[in-house]
Amino acid sequence: LGAMLFLLVLYLFYSGSWFEVRRAEPPGPRPLPLLGNIHQMDLKKPHHTLCELSKKYGSVFTVHFGPKKVVVLAGYKTVKDALVNHAQDFGDRDITPMFYDVNEGHGIIFSNGDSWKEMRRFALTNLKDFGMGKKGAEEKILEEIPKLIEVFEKFGGKAFDPTQPVNYAASNIISSIIYGSRFEYNDPQFQGMVERDNETTHLFGSASIQIYNMFPRLGPWLKNWRSIMNNVEINKKELKELVQGLRETLNPQMCRGFVDSFLIRKQEDANTVDSLYHEDNLMHSVFNLFGAGSETTSTTIRWGLLLMAKYPHIQDLVQEEITRVIGGHQPLVEDRKNLPYTDAVIHEIQRLANIVPMSIPHATSRDITFQGYFIKKGTCVIPLLTSVLHDEGEWESPQTFNPAHFLDEQGRFIKKEAFMAFSAGRRVCLGESLARMELFLFFTSLLQRFHFSPPPGVTEDDLDLTPAVGFTLVPLPHQLCAVSRV
Ligand code: HEM
Numbered sequence: 285l286g287a288m289l290f291l292l293v294l295y296l297f298y299s300g301s302w303f304e305v306r307r308a309e310p311p312g313p314r315p316l317p318l319l320g321n322i323h324q325m326d327l328k329k330p331h332h333t334l335c336e337l338s339k340k341y342g343s344v345f346t347v348h349f350g351p352k353k354v355v356v357l358a359g360y361k362t363v364k365d366a367l368v369n370h371a372q373d374f375g376d377r378d379i380t381p382m383f384y385d386v387n388e389g390h391g392i393i394f395s396n397g398d399s400w401k402e403m404r405r406f407a408l409t410n411l412k413d414f415g416m417g418k419k420g421a422e423e424k425i426l427e428e429i430p431k432l433i434e435v436f437e438k439f440g441g442k443a444f445d446p447t448q449p450v451n452y453a454a455s456n457i458i459s460s461i462i463y464g465s466r467f468e469y470n471d472p473q474f475q476g477m478v479e480r481d482n483e484t485t486h487l488f489g490s491a492s493i494q495i496y497n498m499f500p501r502l503g504p505w506l507k508n509w510r511s512i513m514n515n516v517e518i519n520k521k522e523l524k525e526l527v528q529g530l531r532e533t534l535n536p537q538m539c540r541g542f543v544d545s546f547l548i549r550k551q552e553d554a555n556t557v558d559s560l561y562h563e564d565n566l567m568h569s570v571f572n573l574f575g576a577g578s579e580t581t582s583t584t585i586r587w588g589l590l591l592m593a594k595y596p597h598i599q600d601l602v603q604e605e606i607t608r609v610i611g612g613h614q615p616l617v618e619d620r621k622n623l624p625y626t627d628a629v630i631h632e633i634q635r636l637a638n639i640v641p642m643s644i645p646h647a648t649s650r651d652i653t654f655q656g657y658f659i660k661k662g663t664c665v666i667p668l669l670t671s672v673l674h675d676e677g678e679w680e681s682p683q684t685f686n687p688a689h690f691l692d693e694q695g696r697f698i699k700k701e702a703f704m705a706f707s708a709g710r711r712v713c714l715g716e717s718l719a720r721m722e723l724f725l726f727f728t729s730l731l732q733r734f735h736f737s738p739p740p741g742v743t744e745d746d747l748d749l750t751p752a753v754g755f756t757l758v759p760l761p762h763q764l765c766a767v768s769r770v
Contacts, residue, residue, distance in 0.1 A: 327495075338668070
């Protein structure tokens, strides 16, 4: 028997099968040549298909998007294990052809290596100074809230679509952090910026752009690709003009925002060979902050208002808590700790809405063995955030809007690690604290002021929570009534 075992080991070793066994890749559906598994994917809701596949193939599996091999991570335990316990290994970004066309490897979101590290660090420090540093951001948000309330009030309780005003309000927060000042809602330049941003985010998630990422030669033939590239050209031209205006009035003693800070740093680095503070990194960091910072927040606020209209008993409880704890005063960040129910509702809105269902694709930074599977360096990895936010092992009723997911028996707010709306680890959302502050202040201020309900003739049951799928999951077009409570 010993000799036979010895011969078997010898055979496996020399035939290469030994390495095959040791280097087992994550399982997955058999791919077709060229097409991979796209015939099995619902390209309008790829996150759904991936959740279904994880039931069959487990929490680490392989799918082929056309010829491209992708490893999917599913469920809280596995996503945490990868992004947190193996943060470095899973911390690179997979830069798909579309994202490369848009950002050319510069900026923060779609970059890697030293440039990413430096731009992320610089953005974080500056956002602290001009935005996230509690006071700065809070003041900017408090300045914006009355403008949004004014627009809502103009409808006098009649049905309207809140999308545009909410978009403008959220975009203004990040704009004032970037440029040092907000825009008026009727400024055509600002309207164009916001509209193009929303359109681009939506198109990123379209089936044709996913096809483009698999077969990049198709680009010029695809209408959505041309629309995105057209938006990029307009954005670049406009941004150059805005930056020029700031450059001409730059005063290093009075830094107005992110762009000023970058320009000052660029001047300081004037004699540094290979400085990372160049025009491309400035432009693409600004695009990234605006792109990642406006649509995400406004979409979440819109989900919040829609859910309040759909579940009036929950809206009543939020309003009761706001009235009892802060009365008619302007809600401030420091009030959050005294509003556990409202805090739980905001978390539950984010959990259920699950607006970035497949996160932003990561890549492995080296050859690794993870949970027994071999994954090659540079492999695209999708942390399936839907499967975390709706993980049956972590949430009592994952598909139901249930604020009790974040409350203990005494009604105190409880943090949940499986709440990964902002992802986790090395690439965790850079705007998380700003976004949380915005969501809390906008949500409480709006609910303090208005009662939200479906338009006349529409019942709460009629309000549809099916998302329109783009790169983010947004509510389908709808109208609401905002009836003044004061
Ligand atoms: C990345 C969610 C608001 C800036 C991300 C990622 C998610 C996310 C899921 C991907 C993380 C990963 O790759 O693992 C959200 C949600 C928001 C929000 C749900 C609002 C409700 C913001 C805001 C900003 C921002 C306000 C701007 C200050 C970024 C940036 C990245 C990012 C720059 C890329 C980080 C990197 O690659 O290093 N966000 N985000 N986000 N977010 Fe956010």
